[in-house]
Amino acid sequence: MRLLFLGRKDHEQTQEALDYCKLRFDTDYALGEWGDSLPDIVNTWQGDYMFNFLGRWILPQSVLSLPSRAAINFHPAPPEYPGFGPINWALYDNVDFYGVTCHHMTKKIDTGEIIKPLYFKIYQNDTVESVLKKTYCYELYLFYDIVDMIINRKYLPYSPVKWSGVNRKRSDLDKLAVVDITMSGTEIERRRRAVTYKQWGIINGNTIRDAKPSKSVKGTDGSGNG
Numbered sequence: 001m002r003l004l005f006l007g008r009k010d011h012e013q014t015q016e017a018l019d020y021c022k023l024r025f026d027t028d029y030a031l032g033e034w035g036d037s038l039p040d041i042v043n044t045w046q047g048d049y050m051f052n053f054l055g056r057w058i059l060p061q062s063v064l065s066l067p068s069r070a071a072i073n074f075h076p077a078p079p080e081y082p083g084f085g086p087i088n089w090a091l092y093d094n095v096d097f098y099g100v101t102c103h104h105m106t107k108k109i110d111t112g113e114i115i116k117p118l119y120f121k122i123y124q125n126d127t128v129e130s131v132l133k134k135t136y137c138y139e140l141y142l143f144y145d146i147v148d149m150i151i152n153r154k155y156l157p158y159s160p161v162k163w164s165g166v167n168r169k170r171s172d173l174d175k176l177a178v179v180d181i182t183m184s185g186t187e188i189e190r191r192r193r194a195v196t197y198k199q200w201g202i203i204n205g206n207t208i209r210d211a212k213p214s215k216s217v218k219g220t221d222g223s224g225n226g
Helices: 012-024 040-044 086-092 128-153 170-176 185-195
Strands: 002-008 026-032 047-053 067-075 097-104 114-121 200-203 207-210
Touching (some): 012 047, 067 128, 128 185
Parallel strands (some): 002 047
Antiparallel strands (some): 067 097, 200 207
């Protein structure tokens, strides 16, 4: 089987997933970062499967239609959190469980038929960073599982689970990152937990933003067509 793998450049779990594909398939690939142009190989490629593992590109329908069998995304969030900054929103909502989702890709982000979700526990002392690290590990585990299904069964499973959350954008996360004096202490702490990540945090007790600073906060992965 011939495969096109799209992923994030210089990322540990992405590289592990790519290496696994190279062992199992006739694999073409492209790795990139936000802002990179869509690689030429994507427009001319022909084959059986397309895998998107943290890929940074929004793919048009003409590209999603290229694989003869399926274009599959591994979304770093459960079906309850489509769109941008899923971990941030999950922590803001104080949920007990988070997860990852394998689904068919469509032109509209995070709307394709779900193949399989995988959940894990979130604890009260978890942070954006700790949940993100766990997410990448579970995403890789789900990737291995799906690839092995393809190899051994020659077909993909179907999940009855549906997308159920709000498909949020970057602008929604920017709004979450603003606090004011009318908010309760509980609300401010919910927002602090949701957006604090490495150098990003609350400055002067007024606005949660990049401590460098910049115009917007750091959002967790929810990238490409997934």
